[in-house]
Amino acid sequence: MIDLVIDQRRKDLGGFEVGRVLPYARRRMVGPFIFFDHMGPADFAPGFGREVDVRPHPHIGLSTISYLFEGEMTHRDSVGVTQPIRPGEVNWMTAGRGITHSERFETLRARGGRMNGIQTWVALPQEDEETDPSFAHHEGDDLPTYEGDGLFARLIAGEAFGAKAAVKTHSPMFYVHWALQDGVTAALPAEYPERAAYVAQGRAEVDGRTFHEGQMLVFAPGETVTITAVGGPAIVMLLGGEPVGPRFIEWNFVSSSKERLEQAKADWRAGRMKLPDADNAEFIPLPPEPAPPPNPMS
Template sequence: MIDLVIDQRRKDLGGFEVGRVLPYAKRRMVGPFVFFDHMGPVDFQAGFPRSVDVRPHPHIGLSTVTYLFDGQITHRDSVGAIQEINPGEVNWMTAGSGITHSERFETLREQGGHMHGIQAWVALPTELEEIAPSFANHKPDDLPTYEGGGMWARLIAGKAFGAEAKVATRSPLFYVHWRLDAGAKAQLPAEYPERAAYVAAGQVEVDGRTFQAGQMLVFAPGHTITFTALTDAIVMLLGGEPLGPRFIEWNFVSTSKERIEQAKADWRAGRMKLPDADDQEFIPLPEPAPPANPMS
């Protein structure tokens, strides 16, 4: 039932750590999900430096999905959106032909507090890779919930468990937040060909094995998966219909290497519009490391 277990790789973003899960060498995508980062958990003291913020940067060919358990992030982008995301909300930004955005921790900088969440990228279908960029914030009322048997669940996006979230997705997918009490059991049906579960907190048992925070389980198709919470736990379920392989370089996702090279050239030359409300700085395109000096 379990095809692969992926352990998060901790990465310092210059003030807080994320756990990088996807892409992974042995599994680049799960359904349309091409990127999965576990942000925090981290406790910020009031007054931390602005260098912790994520400065404006570009994307093409994907949608970014930000979901928080705790904390606040202020989003600004080149289509004019300025939106603070709070716990239980979804920020769904579609890059399409190209968008730039920043992520600022303004409320946390002022007040201090706990930050914990997930950022995922969802690839766009080939025929929609160049659609116009857009942004939407969805409040908890847009996201169906269920509670019973020691389990609380929220459908973040897509269709699953007989429900549908009011989030405009571009291909068949599901994305679910589970909170499980210790001892609770829950099942993931064999509804989609590609499925995974990420343990964001606590410990769960699946197929007689114990898994803990920071591990993603990728499942074989065609089987119902039973989870037993060994402690109070948070589990994120994700997957959907596969879209085919994608090239991923820096913040760009595409079916075409040439399109990524064009996006890199556009960003390097300053041809991608910055957010109006946040156009005083940006993240430069990472340049390849120079070749090693053979005489050194």
């Protein structure tokens, strides 16, 4: 039932830690999901430094999904959108042929508090990789929910469990937030060929084994999976869908073409990608290329 277990790797992004899960050496993608970061959880005192902010940076070939359990951040992008995101809401940004954006923490900086959420990237199908960039914010009835028998569920994007979110997706996929009370069991049907579950809080039992916060379970196709919260309440994120084909990923760029990645890097390096109108005083530079290995014949 379980093909692979992936433990998050903690990464310091400069005053703020994330738990990186995807991409992973043995599993680059789950359905169209090519990147999965658990932001925090981290507690901040009022007035913390601006080094925590994510300065303007570029993307191509993907959609980003921001989803918070706690905290607040403000998105600004090059299509002219400024949009705060709060717990239980969805910021869905489609980069397509190219977009730049920033994520700032002004509200959290003023009040202090906890930041805890998930950032994912979804690779666009090849025919949509160069689509026009766009942004959408969703909350409330846009995101179908269920509550009963100790289970809360919210459909963040895609289709699952007979429901469909209002988020415009580009390929068959699902992304779900489950909150289970201690001892509650819920089932993930074999609706999609690629599926995974990430334990965002607490512990969960699957197939007779117990897994803890920070672990992603990648499932074999064709079987219903039952997940039980053990030792207390648990938060589990479900994700997957139809595969879109192999993708190359470098820095913030995703593409089916290595040449397209090189073009995106050149465009950012040369300043040809427009910065957000409301946040254009600084940006994250392209990381330096790794040095080639020494030539033993020289």
